[in-house]
Amino acid sequence: MKKSNKKLLVVAIATALTAASAGSALALENQFSGAFTAFFDNSNYSAAGNNAYEAAPTNLRGLKDGAPTENYFVQRVRLGYTAKADDHVKLVTKFEFDYNWYGNSSYATNRGSGGAIGSDSVNMETKHLYLDLNYPLVNAKIGMMPNNDIFKGILFDADMAGILFSHNYTNAGVNLGFFRWNDDWDWTNNKTLGKNTVDMFQLDGKYNVSKDLKVGAAYYYVKDDFNLAKVHTVGLNAETTLGPVAVNAFAVKQFGDLNATDDAKGYAFNVGAKMPVGKGTARAEVLYVSGGDNAFYNAANGTEAGGYYDSEMIFLARDKNATTIDNAIVYDVSNYGQGVILGAIGYDYPFTDKLSGSANIGFGAIADDKFSQSTGDSDYLGTEINAEVNYQLSANVSLGARAGYLMLGKYFDGVDAGRDADNPYDVKILARYSF
Secondary structure, three states, rough: OHHHHHHHHHHHHHHHHHHHHHHHHHEEEEEEEEEEEEEEEEOOOOOOOOOOOOOOOOOOOOOOOOOOEEEEEEEEEEEEOOOEEOOOOOEEEEEEEEEOOOOOOOOOOOOOOOOOOOOOOOOEEEEEEEEEOOHHHOOOEEEEEEEEEOOOOOOOOEEEEEEEEEEEOOOOEHHHHHHHEEOOOOOOOOOOOOOEEEEEEEEEEEEEEEEEEEEEEEEEEEEEOOOOEEEEEEEEEEEEEEEEEEEEEEEEEEEEOOOOOOOOEEEEEEEEEEEEOOOOEEEEEEEEEHHHHHHOOOOOOHHHHOHHHHOOOOOOOOOOOOOOOOOOOOOOOOOHOOOEEEEEEEEEEEEOOEEEEEEEEEEOOOOOOOOOOOOOOOOEEEEEEEEEEEEEEEOOOEEEEEEEEEEEHHHHHEEOEEEEOOOOOOEEEEEEEOO
């Protein structure tokens, strides 16, 4: 073979290999998604500067006599990327970027920073990083993933690292998982990885009895080596239709060790309903969570559980529009071991194809044993009214406004060093884009 022909053969082989490699790369399906949210907030109960956050606040989460009105802008961006190899394998990722409020800082390396002139801050948060393996026998998710209980998130609703197996049948589905929420190690004190952890074991399922009745059951076990807790949570939920009314409900019971000396005895009940009324939809929610000697064990704590967003409240429960600086009277349903009785009714109404609105009223009270910093002589937390309106500017862009007012109950009498606190109010103007 001539030398020139040999060169041509080498080039041809290299070209073929490159084409094969490119073909393999092109077979990967790249999927992108995301959301942008920004809002202006005007409130005397905002978490930006007037709050005391979650841990045993001396002023019970920002309630004050003569509480100042704050105004600020908040921004959040979430970006998702999924690398799909085929119908069975994909890598799922999601990242979050927050400006807690415009003007907060520049040239920083903190969560929610970079909102001041100059920007240039490192504030990227990793939310989801997991492998999704979907085969006929089983679906397996491995890594940092979103996961929530089947009881509207009162036990856990968070991103967590672990492995979750699931399988769907014709009329049923089941999930089995293990998650490691925390692992403390310290070479100096001879602590070993895997020996001082908070682990959660999950088993839940659902069954479609008929097209009008769905039932579910769950067992969650949390082993918390930090607080010497070994808490079992079992419960049932159901969804059905009764004529024009769609009803959902759950019941939850806990047992085991709450800590080194106390038994876990918490329980919770919930009923929700929806029905068409005129051109709109009426809603109702009632939640009872035990307190006192039967304090409910909120497994994930803090921002990771117990928000109870189904109530559509702004103050009595956590606001669905708030970001990392959110605040609430009942931040999680354990409510400092007091539990909660919470009820809400609402109405959603479509004015036009693009314009819609809703209105809500809610009430709240503690279930048992007031928090030690409460000086009032009542268990009643307050009555909230709120309303919102949204305009769909295009398929992916919406503009909205939401306002609320809370009439504080006598539970909070004298809460600010013997003085009564001002009733909280909040007004938001929002812009959203999703893709």
